[in-house]
Amino acid sequence: MGKKxxxxxxxxxxxxxxHVGVINEIEKRGYEIVSLSGSSMGALVGGMYAVGTLSGxxxxxxxxxxxxVLGLIDFTLGASGFIKGEKIFDEMMxxxxxxxxxIEELQKPMVVxxxxxxxxxxxxxxxxxxxxxxxxxxxxxxxxxxxxASDALLVDGGVFNPLPIKHLKSSNAxxxxxxxxxxxxxxxxxESAAVKHEESEEDKSTFDQLKEKWYEFFEGDEKxxxxxxxxxxxxxxxxxxxxxxxxxxxxxxxxxxxPDVLISTSKDACGVFEFYRAKEIIALGERACAKALDEAGL
Numbered sequence: 001m002g003k004k005x006x007x008x009x010x011x012x013x014x015x016x017x018x019h020v021g022v023i024n025e026i027e028k029r030g031y032e033i034v035s036l037s038g039s040s041m042g043a044l045v046g047g048m049y050a051v052g053t054l055s056g057x058x059x060x061x062x063x064x065x066x067x068x069v070l071g072l073i074d075f076t077l078g079a080s081g082f083i084k085g086e087k088i089f090d091e092m093m094x095x096x097x098x099x100x101x102x103i104e105e106l107q108k109p110m111v112v113x114x115x116x117x118x119x120x121x122x123x124x125x126x127x128x129x130x131x132x133x134x135x136x137x138x139x140x141x142x143x144x145x146x147x148x149a150s151d152a153l154l155v156d157g158g159v160f161n162p163l164p165i166k167h168l169k170s171s172n173a174x175x176x177x178x179x180x181x182x183x184x185x186x187x188x189x190x191e192s193a194a195v196k197h198e199e200s201e202e203d204k205s206t207f208d209q210l211k212e213k214w215y216e217f218f219e220g221d222e223k224x225x226x227x228x229x230x231x232x233x234x235x236x237x238x239x240x241x242x243x244x245x246x247x248x249x250x251x252x253x254x255x256x257x258x259p260d261v262l263i264s265t266s267k268d269a270c271g272v273f274e275f276y277r278a279k280e281i282i283a284l285g286e287r288a289c290a291k292a293l294d295e296a297g298l
Contacts, residue, residue, distance in 0.1 A: 002174030004034045008165040008259065009042030010250065011158030012181040013272030014281065016041025018265050020058050021285020022179050023049055029293065034173050037111040037164040039157030042179070043137040047130055048097055050108040057097045061278035069275050089135055103130050111167045112137050113157030117146065122160040124167055162246040165257040175298070178259035179285075182246050187266035189284065243267055263292045 005026060009019045019042055026033060038046035048054040072088040092098050103110055104127040112125040114136035125133035136147040136154035147154040157164065165178050247267075254262065265288050270277050 006168045006170035006173035008178040009038040010163040011040030015181040017281040018285035019045040021282040022289040025289035035109040035169040037167045039113040043112040050106040050110040115159040116152040176259040177261045179263045183264035187268040
């Protein structure tokens with residue numbers, strides 16, 4: 001088997017930090033990633049890798065605290081989403097992680113997936129503004145406000161295709177690797193491999209208070225077991241419904257376009273917004289990738 005890899009990266013919010021670890025492990029083993037495709041967080045990580053800014057993003061993310069994450073969330077009372085998504089995106093552009101560049105100019109061929117909810121169709125970006133494509137691709141329905149574009153209303157690429165294997169430009173690749181961070185498998189994180197995130201007692205207390213109010217507002221309580229309460233808040237309900245849909249579509253994508261190597265990590269690894277656990281989730285990606293490549297004899 002040759003050393004050139006075409007890499008498909010799934011959607012998944014903060015769980016998509018797994019992709020950073022996967023890329024690290026692939027390169028550590030001497031493989032060359034020659035093309036990428038991604039939906040939502042997979043598109044964001046893949047895009048930064050293709051443009052050469054992923055290392056800087058990794059260092060930044062690994063130093064985020066809970067309060068840093070909260071400070072990057074711009075809440076809104078809009079009917080189409082309760083987070084604008086502009087604040088964190090603008091910050092990442094300001095830091096240079098997402099430059100003003102066209103997709104066709106990237107160091108690696110990249111395909112970004114979004115969904116037009118007006119036309120009910122998949123939008124495939126392989127040219128044009130990288131920033132526009134990524135902002136559209138990360139717009140989780142009902143959470144982030146969608147992106148308007150002429151007659152289209154664009155949301156998360158995972159709505160139609162959470163694992164866009166079929167869009168990979170793989171003609172010059174020896175190996176196709178797909179990464180699914182939403183697998184319905186248990187999350188196992190050995191204590192020796194866990195990375196603790198240091199934070200002040202003040203930050204912890206403030207964050208926990210805000211988090212409790214958040215769940216109270218949406219009529220949910222994360223501390224109660226679903227089987228005991230038979231009740232879900234708005235956010236939990238939306239999240240679980242999306243997970244079920246994504247899992248079904250991912251299974252179909254894998255059946256239609258089976259990769260040479262599938263790297264799967266649990267949907268329970270972390271919450272959609274838990275970017276302050278970056279070290280732990282990136283380490284998970286490295287371990288999962290190492291295990292999958294070892295089992296494949298690569």
